Amino acid sequence: MDVRALSRPATQLLKTTTRQPLLLPLTTSRGHKTTARTKRSLKIAPHDSFLPNRSQPFPAADQIIYNPPASEASPEHTPFIFLPPNDPRREAIQRMRLSSPEALGSVAGASAVGNDEDLPPAMSYPRRRAQYNLTEDDMAEMRRLRNEDPLTWSTAALARKFKCSPIIVSIAAPAPDQHKKWLKEKEERRRERWGPIKTQAREDRGRRAEMLYRGEI
Amino acid sequence: MKGIRPSRWGGQLLHARPGSATIPRRNFLASTVRCQSTVQAPAEDLIDQIPEEGETLPRKLPSPLPERALQSAKLAALHSRLSLSKKIPLQALARALVTPSADPNSSFNNANLAFLGSTIINYHVAEYITCKWPRLPMAIHYEALRAYSGPESLAQISRRWGVEAAAAPGEEVDPGLLQWTSNPSALVGTRWGGYVRAETDRKHSFYRRGISSRVILDNDFGDAVDAGSVTHQHHQDTSFSSFVQAVVGAIYSHSGREAAKDFVESHILSRQVDLSSLFHFQLPTRELAMLCAREGFEPPLARLESETGRHSRTPVYVVGIYSGKEKLGEGNAPSLDFARRKACMNALKSWYLYSPGNKVRVPSDMMEEGAKPWKAPHIDIGEVI
Numbered sequence: 001m002d003v004r005a006l007s008r009p010a011t012q013l014l015k016t017t018t019r020q021p022l023l024l025p026l027t028t029s030r031g032h033k034t035t036a037r038t039k040r041s042l043k044i045a046p047h048d049s050f051l052p053n054r055s056q057p058f059p060a061a062d063q064i065i066y067n068p069p070a071s072e073a074s075p076e077h078t079p080f081i082f083l084p085p086n087d088p089r090r091e092a093i094q095r096m097r098l099s100s101p102e103a104l105g106s107v108a109g110a111s112a113v114g115n116d117e118d119l120p121p122a123m124s125y126p127r128r129r130a131q132y133n134l135t136e137d138d139m140a141e142m143r144r145l146r147n148e149d150p151l152t153w154s155t156a157a158l159a160r161k162f163k164c165s166p167i168i169v170s171i172a173a174p175a176p177d178q179h180k181k182w183l184k185e186k187e188e189r190r191r192e193r194w195g196p197i198k199t200q201a202r203e204d205r206g207r208r209a210e211m212l213y214r215g216e217i
Numbered sequence: 218m219k220g221i222r223p224s225r226w227g228g229q230l231l232h233a234r235p236g237s238a239t240i241p242r243r244n245f246l247a248s249t250v251r252c253q254s255t256v257q258a259p260a261e262d263l264i265d266q267i268p269e270e271g272e273t274l275p276r277k278l279p280s281p282l283p284e285r286a287l288q289s290a291k292l293a294a295l296h297s298r299l300s301l302s303k304k305i306p307l308q309a310l311a312r313a314l315v316t317p318s319a320d321p322n323s324s325f326n327n328a329n330l331a332f333l334g335s336t337i338i339n340y341h342v343a344e345y346i347t348c349k350w351p352r353l354p355m356a357i358h359y360e361a362l363r364a365y366s367g368p369e370s371l372a373q374i375s376r377r378w379g380v381e382a383a384a385a386p387g388e389e390v391d392p393g394l395l396q397w398t399s400n401p402s403a404l405v406g407t408r409w410g411g412y413v414r415a416e417t418d419r420k421h422s423f424y425r426r427g428i429s430s431r432v433i434l435d436n437d438f439g440d441a442v443d444a445g446s447v448t449h450q451h452h453q454d455t456s457f458s459s460f461v462q463a464v465v466g467a468i469y470s471h472s473g474r475e476a477a478k479d480f481v482e483s484h485i486l487s488r489q490v491d492l493s494s495l496f497h498f499q500l501p502t503r504e505l506a507m508l509c510a511r512e513g514f515e516p517p518l519a520r521l522e523s524e525t526g527r528h529s530r531t532p533v534y535v536v537g538i539y540s541g542k543e544k545l546g547e548g549n550a551p552s553l554d555f556a557r558r559k560a561c562m563n564a565l566k567s568w569y570l571y572s573p574g575n576k577v578r579v580p581s582d583m584m585e586e587g588a589k590p591w592k593a594p595h596i597d598i599g600e601v602i
Contacts, residue, residue, distance in 0.1 A: 072547070073547050076567070077567065079543060082567060087481070122520050123520075123536065125557065127516075129544075212555055213562070
């Protein structure tokens with residue numbers, strides 16, 4: 001009995017090391033069984049920016065601790081390129097950028113220094129990339145195909161064939177009215193199959209988007 | 218600038234459609250039974266809709282007599298509470314408290330003073346908004362104008378001045394109380410500005426009510442002039458706001474332009490409005506792309522600045538919108554898509570809410586003596602979409 005109790009953790013430890021390399025340090029995850037111990041373990045020192053300057057001896061000069069909480073940038077701070085050419089702030093920011101390029105990194109509206117690598121990673125999402133690769137003949141061909149067989153030559157298929165965006169296809173070669181009506185009916189049939197939970201969830205999604213656009217969330 | 222259109226005044230009187238700006242015509246045959254002041258001789262063209270009983274004074278006038286204003290403690294208190302000049306008599310203040318719904322006689326109600334005051338208030342507010350936020354879209358401009366000088370705001374101001382309404386208007390009530398009734402038949406002549414649209418008669422109007430037609434056809438706040446559907450609350454707000462407008466009109470006529478401007482600045486323009494809460498976007502990402510294309514900036518690109526808890530129930534993403542290396546805006550939300558749209562909205566708001574500073578010069582500053590030469594302010598070319 002005693003031997004088993006001692007040997008179990010050791011074997012488990014061996015098992016984990018064999019299965020995958022142990023990256024995390026071996027820390028216990030047991031909770032603190034009393035309030036006093038929990039409080040003591042959660043007590044961490046405040047950040048340096050909250051502490052007064054102790055480099056000087058005790059009767060030091062008065063000091064202001066400025067440490068605002070993280071918050072959204074106010075829309076009343078106009079970014080640099082949105083300033084009109086005759087605004088005095090434009091010259092001031094330019095002067096500041098020339099004098100101390102690295103100090104400005106975090107100032108709202110005064111970023112844009114350094115290289116492309118210093119910027120955060122770009123997100124991947126569908127966005128406009130104008131190519132201007134379509135000719136008049138392409139457009140006519142696109143329209144012909146769409147009218148011939150709108151089921152095969154859908155917007156996505158035409159966009160793939162002509163190497164353009166689906167929006168261009170929907171503008172240049174709109175589907176015949178009959179096909180649009182059929183698609184609409186198909187979509188309605190699909191929606192009718194939804195149960196109450198899914199319908200509610202879709203409604204809530206639309207409502208959330210509306211609230212977002214009104215700036216309520 | 219929308220507030221004042223002197224060119225429109227003439228046209229408005231010429232082609233007044235039914236229901237719009239209907240000022241009660243004076244009946245030249247009727248004679249008056251009361252006079253505005255003891256000095257003034259009774260004029261021929263002042264009318265009263267009161268049945269005369271022979272030569273005696275009728276039993277009941279629609280509003281208190283002007284000479285009773287000197288005995289009212291409420292009026293004196295209101296006069297000194299507003300720090301009005303001694304040049305403005307108590308009788309003028311008493312007249313400002315009589316709305317056309319209580320007393321249809323335009324020689325004794327505040328209709329004329331309120332019209333004068335509303336043009337002055339709307340002019341000063343409109344020039345202030347245009348110079349302070351030169352890039353506001355017209356719809357937001359209208360709402361900002363309404364927030365400063367709309368009937369609801371002016372009613373709030375008059376209540377904060379301590380104006381109370383009389384239970385029912387009449388000759389016997391204290392002249393320091395606001396006289397109004399919510400009788401719908403007494404609404405004639407309380408609205409001015411704008412035209413009744415031709416399509417209001419038709420039941421199912423399919424006409425688009427665009428912003429340009431709102432500028433041309435509708436009233437000072439871009440609302441359609443509609444004869445019907447006036448609620449009790451709206452009528453109350455209009456009555457209370459007409460007092461504020463009439464006070465400004467009285468200050469203008471007794472103390473002059475400068476005093477009226479100071480009064481408007483200290484009582485109406487001193488209020489704070491959060492304009493960023495007025496926006497309602499439709500397609501913020503597209504609007505921002507159009508803006509960058511119009512202004513010749515690089516197309517906007519969303520960059521993920523920081524994130525936490527991607528696989529948790531409550532993640533937070535902070536997304537920044539960049540044009541080239543310049544940051545335009547930042548937004549945080551629990552999903553990547555919402556964060557991007559929010560960042561676009563913040564960038565657009567910071568474009569529209571550009572302000573040259575807190576101390577902007579407005580055109581009416583040039584009327585002061587010894588004003589510095591006028592420097593044209595920056596006014597944007599127009600809306601993006």
